[in-house]
Amino acid sequence: MREKILAVIEKNSRIDIRDLAVLLGESETAVANEIADMEKENIICGYHTLINWENTSNEKVVALIEVKVTPQRGMGFDKLAERIYQYSEVNAVYLMSGAYDFTVILEGKTMRQVAQFVSDKLAPLDSVLSTATHFVLKKYKDHGTVLCDQVQDERMLITP
Amino acid sequence: MRNPLSEKIVTIPPSGIRKFFDIVSEMKDAISLGVGEPDFDTPWHIREEGIYSLEKGRTFYTANAGLRDLRVEIHNYQKRKYDVEYDPDREIIVTVGGSEAIDIAMRAMLDPGDQVLVPQPSFVSYVPCAVLAGGEAVPIELEAKDEFRLTPEKLLEKLTPKTKILVMPFPNNPTGAVMRRKDLLEIAKIVEEHDLFVLSDEIYGELTYGEEAHVSIASLPGMRERTVLINGFSKAFAMTGWRLGYACGPEVILKQMLKIHQFAIMCAPTTSQYAAIDALKNSDEDVRNMCESYDQRRRYLLHAFEEMGLDCFEPLGAFYTFPSIKRFGMTSDEFANRLLKEEKVAVVPGTAFGDCGEGYLRISYAYSLKNLKEALGRLERFVKRLEGKSV
Numbered sequence: 001m002r003e004k005i006l007a008v009i010e011k012n013s014r015i016d017i018r019d020l021a022v023l024l025g026e027s028e029t030a031v032a033n034e035i036a037d038m039e040k041e042n043i044i045c046g047y048h049t050l051i052n053w054e055n056t057s058n059e060k061v062v063a064l065i066e067v068k069v070t071p072q073r074g075m076g077f078d079k080l081a082e083r084i085y086q087y088s089e090v091n092a093v094y095l096m097s098g099a100y101d102f103t104v105i106l107e108g109k110t111m112r113q114v115a116q117f118v119s120d121k122l123a124p125l126d127s128v129l130s131t132a133t134h135f136v137l138k139k140y141k142d143h144g145t146v147l148c149d150q151v152q153d154e155r156m157l158i159t160p
Numbered sequence: 161m162r163n164p165l166s167e168k169i170v171t172i173p174p175s176g177i178r179k180f181f182d183i184v185s186e187m188k189d190a191i192s193l194g195v196g197e198p199d200f201d202t203p204w205h206i207r208e209e210g211i212y213s214l215e216k217g218r219t220f221y222t223a224n225a226g227l228r229d230l231r232v233e234i235h236n237y238q239k240r241k242y243d244v245e246y247d248p249d250r251e252i253i254v255t256v257g258g259s260e261a262i263d264i265a266m267r268a269m270l271d272p273g274d275q276v277l278v279p280q281p282s283f284v285s286y287v288p289c290a291v292l293a294g295g296e297a298v299p300i301e302l303e304a305k306d307e308f309r310l311t312p313e314k315l316l317e318k319l320t321p322k323t324k325i326l327v328m329p330f331p332n333n334p335t336g337a338v339m340r341r342k343d344l345l346e347i348a349k350i351v352e353e354h355d356l357f358v359l360s361d362e363i364y365g366e367l368t369y370g371e372e373a374h375v376s377i378a379s380l381p382g383m384r385e386r387t388v389l390i391n392g393f394s395k396a397f398a399m400t401g402w403r404l405g406y407a408c409g410p411e412v413i414l415k416q417m418l419k420i421h422q423f424a425i426m427c428a429p430t431t432s433q434y435a436a437i438d439a440l441k442n443s444d445e446d447v448r449n450m451c452e453s454y455d456q457r458r459r460y461l462l463h464a465f466e467e468m469g470l471d472c473f474e475p476l477g478a479f480y481t482f483p484s485i486k487r488f489g490m491t492s493d494e495f496a497n498r499l500l501k502e503e504k505v506a507v508v509p510g511t512a513f514g515d516c517g518e519g520y521l522r523i524s525y526a527y528s529l530k531n532l533k534e535a536l537g538r539l540e541r542f543v544k545r546l547e548g549k550s551v
Contacts, residue, residue, distance in 0.1 A: 008456070012529075019529070022463045023456035153531075157506050158181040158194040160284050160333075 001026060001034055006043075009035075011144070013047040052147045054139070060107060062091075062136040063114045067102040067122065068129040077101065080127050089117055100132075111135060172291060175284045176512030180496065184506045191535050192506040192527075196333060198398040198479070199526045203446045206397060206439045213434035220430060224422045226254025226406070227433045233440040234406055238391075242365065242376040244384065246408040253418050254428045254436075258363045258392040258405035260421070263289045265359055265388045265407060266325070268416040270295035274324040276359075279310045280514025281482070281522075282329040283361065287514075290325075298323070301516035304473050304484060308337035312346045319350075325357050328377055331364035334513045334522035335482040336458075336475020338368055341375045348380045357413075358387040363405070364478040366396035366447050369455045374477070378408075385410050388417075393432075395478070396447055397439040402432035454479050457525040457532060464532075468540040469547075479526045482510065486519040488546050496521060502545075503538035 004024050008015060017035070021028040038044045053060045067084070071077055077095050084104055085093040092105040104122070108114040114133070123131055139147055184190055201207075225231060231248035238244050246252050255261040266276065266289045276290040279300045287297040300318050302308045315326070328347070330339045339347070351358055358377055365374040378387040392405025407417060421427075461481050465472045472483035485495045492509035499505050510517025525532060 004452075007452075015529075019460070019533075022460050023529075025459045153199070153527075155195050155197060155199070156181070157184045157190065157192040158177060158508060159196045160175065160177045160512075 063106045064134045065104040066100040066132040068100045069127045190504040193523045194506040197400040200398040209438035210435035222427045237440045244378045250411040257403045261390040261407040264417045264420040266293035275322045276325045281517040308335040328360040331477025336480045338477040361390045368477045404432040464536045
């Protein structure tokens with residue numbers, strides 16, 4: 001049941017438990033309990049809203065920063081990551097395979113603000129060797145959802 | 161001037177769906193639960209193959225029977241899914257949708273006076289195709305008490321010495337009924353005893369719910385040489401607009417079907433055929449996901465019917481429900497028309513699928529949850545009003 005619950009709420013976290021239970025052919029209590037358990041077990045870590053900020057009057061800059069580091073004795077990648085993800089302007093931090101170590105996704109109000117964060121906070125960290133900042137110009141698809149246009153049902157109203 | 165028309169075609173009534181379609185089209189803001197096609201777009205990797213074939217300039221006719229690569233994939237797919245094997249070179253034809261396959265199968269097999277047994281309610285094409293092929297269509301009226309399955313009794317009741325073909329429309333549009341292996345074994349026995357042929361329309365074969373998967377009657381002992389199996393890409397792979405289906409069967413029948421296909425159609429659309437190769441090879445996960453999603457919405461609809469007191473047997477295939485409206489003392493047509501007028505919800509009257517569909521509606525669940533919710537809310541309001549309850 002877990003996987004099925006997750007598959008549905010990953011796409012629609014606002015679905016009410018009653019509907020979810022009906023869709024899955026389970027009882028409401030069973031579904032509610034399963035969700036509560038998954039929250040406890042940190043499988044479900046939060047319920048977010050997918051916002052296309054471009055359609056608001058709110059200015060927002062998103063940057064993806066490649067960070068190369070040297071992990072120091074007694075302080076592996078995890079510790080380093082923590083020093084980065086604690087910043088509230090940091091949206092996501094991933095440890096990567098390949099040419100660099102961390103992907104840091106950052107949100108700011110202006111490019112200047114983002115640049116400042118990189119030069120003042122991120123780059124000076126002892127273990128950080130180098131950074132490369134890429135600004136996001138346009139989001140086409142995010143979290144499996146196409147952001148640009150609303151899809152219309154183009155089927156005829158009645159077909160055999 | 162002489163009458164330009166053939167009497168045969170003039171006497172065939174237009175599809176009941178068409179009639180209702182015309183009424184619905186005038187209602188601009190109606191929401192519909194009336195379509196007979198998936199709400200998914202064709203998975204992108206399939207579309208991509210179609211586009212690629214166009215880019216490569218593959219814009220010519222294919223062999224009459226279809227691309228050999230596609231026929232080989234159809235062979236593999238049928239073997240893998242339904243445990244039936246057909247020779248790609250002699251026993252498979254790629255057609256323009258399952259509908260063409262129905263048509264050419266009837267034309268290849270019927271002589272004047274031959275009877276075709278058509279279990280109803282069922283898809284709108286079987287009867288007209290049988291008649292156009294010179295045969296006589298004999299409906300078998302299926303009932304909700306049998307979960308709209310074809311029972312041996314009902315089959316035997318309509319058998320005559322002239323009966324030649326039995327149409328097997330399962331999983332069924334519009335009822336959602338399925339035939340299990342044990343049901344099919346009983347039918348197969350009668351088919352063999354009475355030397356009949358089977359036209360098995362398995363276009364919804366991928367879409368069954370619950371533990372048991374679809375069983376093809378062609379896979380039962382003795383049935384392969386008596387069965388023309390029809391399937392296609394529209395429902396399983398959400399490819400209705402590509403117009404692609406196929407027929408599999410014994411060479412002796414397929415050879416004649418190919419002749420008709422060759423003269424009338426030439427070959428199925430080339431672009432669609434290239435896309436279809438990819439569909440058969442690489443879509444297991446897509447199909448699984450779509451199927452799971454239909455199953456969820458199926459439960460949602462059945463639950464809503466139960467809540468509003470609409471009687472409905474549990475459909476285990478396709479993407480339709482077939483609730484009964486008998487207790488409201490209206491015909492299907494009246495109910496559907498009033499529902500459209502008063503609540504702007506379009507459903508298809510059961511009678512569009514045969515006279516015995518009277519008292520039922522076909523309600524499709526190939527819609528988003530949001531759409532279903534809105535439409536079911538309106539349906540409930542309508543039902544309550546009919547019952548004289550205030551909402």
